[in-house]
Amino acid sequence: MEQEKEQRSASGLAKDAIKVIKRTKLIVRLLSMKPLIITIIIGFLFLLFIAFLGMFMGGSSNGGGDLGQVQYSNLSETTLQWLDEVIAEAERQEVRELVPYVMAIIEVETKGTGTPDIMQSSESVGLGPNGFDNAEDSIRQGISYLKSGMLLGENLGFSDVWGVVQGYNFGTSYVSYLANNGEQHSTKVAQKYSKDVVAPSLGNVIGATYSYVNAVSQAYGQTFLYSNGGNYYYADLVRQYVSVGSAELPIGSDLFKDIMEVALKFEGDKYVWAGYKPETGFDCSGLMQWAFGKAGITLPRTAVEQHAATEEISIDEAQPGDLIFFKGTYGAPDHISHVGIYIDETRMYDANGSGVGYHYWTDSYWMSHFDSIHRVVH
Structure with a gap:
């Protein structure tokens, strides 16, 4: 051998x-x-x-291989089953960048199940609710309608994607309204448009309302919608399932950058109950006190005390470096039990059971416990 x-x-x-x-x-x-x-x-x-x-490299000048800094998140399996079809249709219509928003819209509208009209897009072509008998037509028209709002905005020099998303519910005329009035989308602006434009056009001229209670409406403290006025919370609902940004910091004040320079040193560390310094590790309020303290801002020790020592602002006013508070994650339902650094429209930086790092405050758990956003006055 x-x-x-x-x-x-x-x-x-x-x-x-x-x-x-x-x-x-x-x-x-x-x-x-x-x-x-x-x-x-x-x-x-x-x-x-x-x-x-x-x-x-999968090269495509149309962004076909890369969704950039925007991604879908927290989607159900029933919605994710349509991902391949959504990507294929978005690429056919040359708007792959809209994929995260389309997936989020499916999640909000139907969670991808219960009706073939999974994007509830049939009404945009004059059909009744659930007017499409197959998901492919629903996706095709849904993407086409969202794209039409985006192109309308571009023609008017308007580039606020959340205004376009809200226009999916209100109609593309909302995009024209924002552009022509020099407005950016906000829940406050959408509420006014719902009451003053959409509702009267469909017969509700007296501002009649009906109860609408969920985590988003509770976070804003207004648990109602206007009859025949669409849903002025629509963009906020969609926003729960879209993550904007990466681990990189958004543009913020020098103070915010100083705070994050300290806080990021502990990214990936474990959460430590009652921890307030590097030697012991951090809990949520301990991390806030340490990071702000190193940037020259004195905060009290607990989340309850930090809540009381800072000034509440609306979600629309929130800026990177504000504090975002939650209640009832333990203790009584109204007990201020958690705090993080507000990063952007979807993210916070905090210490919780998952460890120290970036987390999505717009996911269903945190939104169900959301209390308020506060600004540190110094």
Whole structure:
């Protein structure tokens, strides 16, 4: 057996040697060609390399391989089942960047189940509710309608994506309204539009309301909608399932950057009950006290005390570096039990059971315990 192995090994080496000799001869012949021919060959090989590189990188000038800093999050499995169809249709309509918003809309409208009209888009083409009998048509029209709002905004010099998303519920005329009045979307503006424009156009001229109670409306302290006025919380509902930004800091004040420079040193650390310094680890309010203290701002020790020592502001006014408070995560339902640093429309930086780091305050758990956003006055 050993002799056979040695023979096979010798045979393999001989074959490899022959290959090397043939390749060497080929190179010699190529080098003996005229310079022009060599140049042509090299240029052809270079073009092949560039084409291969583009395929390898999944290149698409339309953003087909990259959703950038916007992603969908917290979606149900029943919504996620439609991801491939949504991506394919968005690419066909050349708006792949809308995929996270489309997925979030499906989650808000139907969670991807219960009706073929999963985007509830049939009314935008004059059909009644649940007017489509297959999901493909619903997705196609839903993306087309969302795209039409985006293109309308672009033509009017308006680029607020949340205004476009709210327009999916109100109608694209909302985008025109914002652009023509120099407004950006906010829940306050949407509420006014619902009461003054949408509701009267459908017969509600007296501002009649009906009860609308969920985590979002409770967070704003207004648990009602206007009859025939659409849902002025629509963009906020969708926002729960879209994460904007990465681990990079948004633009903020110098104070915010100083606070985060300290807080980020502990990213990934475990949550420690009653912890208030690096040697012991941090709980939520301990991290706030330490990070703000190193930036020159004195905060009291507990979340309850920090809540009392700061000034409440509306969600619309929130800026990076404000404090976001939650209640009832333990103790009584109204007990201020958790605090984090407000980062942006979806994220906070805090210490909780998942550890120290970025978390989505717009997910269903945190929204169900949301209390308020406060500003540190210094």
